[in-house]
Amino acid sequence: MNNETMILEGIKVLDVASFIAGPVATTVMADFGAKVIKLEPPAGDGYRKLTELAGMPEAEEPYHMLVDNRSKRGLCLDLTMEAGREVLHCLVKDTDVLVTNYMPEVREKLGLRYEDLAAVNPRLIYGSMSAYGEAGPEAGQTGFDTTAYWARSGLMDLVRPDPDGNPARSMPGQGDHPTGLALFSAILLALLRRERTGKGSMVHSSLLANGYWANAYMAQAALCGAAVPLRPRRELAVNALSNYYKSKDGRWLMLTAANEGKEWTRLPAALGRHDLMEDPRFATLETRQENAEALTAILDEVIGGQDVDYWRNAFREHRVTAGFVSRTEDIYGDEQAIQSGAVVPGAVAGLGANYIIDSPLWVEGSPKQAPLPAPEQGEHTLEILVEAGYDEAGIANLRAHGAFGSDF
Structure with a gap:
């Protein structure tokens, strides 16, 4: 790493999202120096338990968290409680970017909509990730990359070995990771706009839009009236x-x-x-x-x-x-992957791997953060609260009013 300041150093980010597509947008920001806090409810991000499902690779270390939530700090807040929302608003006042993929009705219940938080910080960049977009009859419908990106876009139908073969299933996160990069790009555009105008804004992306973008060659052919052929044997x-x-x-x-x-x-x-x-x-x-x-x-x-x-x-x-x-x-020991920077060594020992998948973009002459561990659930809660100005009595009061759930 050279001595130049990382591009996003000084940018403060709240990751109030779950699973992959939303959180990886903030992971890439952390790769470029942003200070990212991963806010989880007392039950934790459901993604933590994904590797427990049948058929998932087994390893001693939580590889999925390492690649998708590295280099962040962990905060536990119960946003269903007024005390939890008090802490959120306190943090938002000094936050540059907030990302969420919570469902619309959940955002409304928790006071997590753009209009709720922009009232607290008009300069906030609010990144919204959804399955099917912000408008339309399916806006607000639940979805994952397997459904909204892969199946809905036509890719699942087209990527099969022959016309008589079954539709092809995707791999975990196959659509989430590029979709997260799309949201990352929108956030950077909004930060540039804020630099020019002083105004915050809401940006968004969706699994559906990115699925169609991935399948754009064939999808545009269909829009132009062409019949889209299946691959022959x-x-x-x-x-x-x-x-x-x-x-x-x-x-x-x-x-x-x-x-x-x-x-x-x-x-x-x-x-x-x-x-x-x-x-x-x-x-x-x-x-x-x-x-x-x-x-x-x-x-x-x-x-x-x-x-x-x-x-x-x-x-x-x-x-x-x-x-x-x-x-x-075959990635293990792949010299091209190593020398091109597709995989990089971690910043510390004990990550469970000699190399970690890097985010796939670089700016020559500007350093990136070598991967640090992903946080345990709520690992840095006290540290973050102290930085936000809460003293021991204030933290005790928050705890008494359920800000962190019953087990904190």
Whole structure:
């Protein structure tokens, strides 16, 4: 890390959100130096227990909290109690950004709406995350990335192995993480606007909007009146040069010929099949598409004759665009991920991993915060209250009036 101040140093953030999409917006802010407080109710963020569900990876450390809530401090408040809301308003007076994904009726009950908090701090940037948006017949409906981002956007229907296959399920957080970055971007725009005008504002994003953005190529085609085709079976692909193939050792690779004319001049040499260049069935783009099934069968046979490392070297040598289908565990020791900064060492020992997934954006010349532990529920409550001006008697009074729940 260099000696330059982090971009968001001095920015104070209240994360009053749960699960992933809302909290990761503030996690990225913490990565760039913001001071983030994660406010949880006495019952805690339900996300803490997600890894207890059947089928989730098992590890000694809470890996999900580390990636999505690192470098924050923890505060426990019961916002159903007047004393809890008193503390919230005290903190909001000196807060730059507040993020929440609570349901509209819950925000109203807790005094957590934008209009409630803007009255306390007109310069506040209020980030609202929702499943389906701020308006419309489904505004206020519950949803997760599996439902509002993945299923609703058409991605779940389109990303299946063939027309007869079942719709494909998404991975945990697959839509939440990019959606959180969208909210992060909106917050930064609002901070810039505030710098110019002095005014706070409400910004928002939704899983639905980001799902359609992820599927924008096909969704816009549908909006323009096109029929959106499902992918054929792999063996019947309409373009053999944009297809996936299995190597001798059982690993898969993906050819992607966005510029097919250029890629075709390189592929036969990489395959050791110069004769394909002379085959009239594959002489032009049109004939290659007409004979895509035959070319796919040839590529199946050739690629299936060598291990994946052979093809990795051959395609690199001949500058053929190919992706090698990794298993998630391959990230361990991935030098490209390490050297490019996709994963970074933690700031302290004992995080449970040598490397942590970093937020995927950088500003050259400006440092980022090396990951610190995610807070335990309410871990820094007393520390935060003292900083806010509460003395021992004041904290005791808050406790007596239920500000922290019954177990604090």
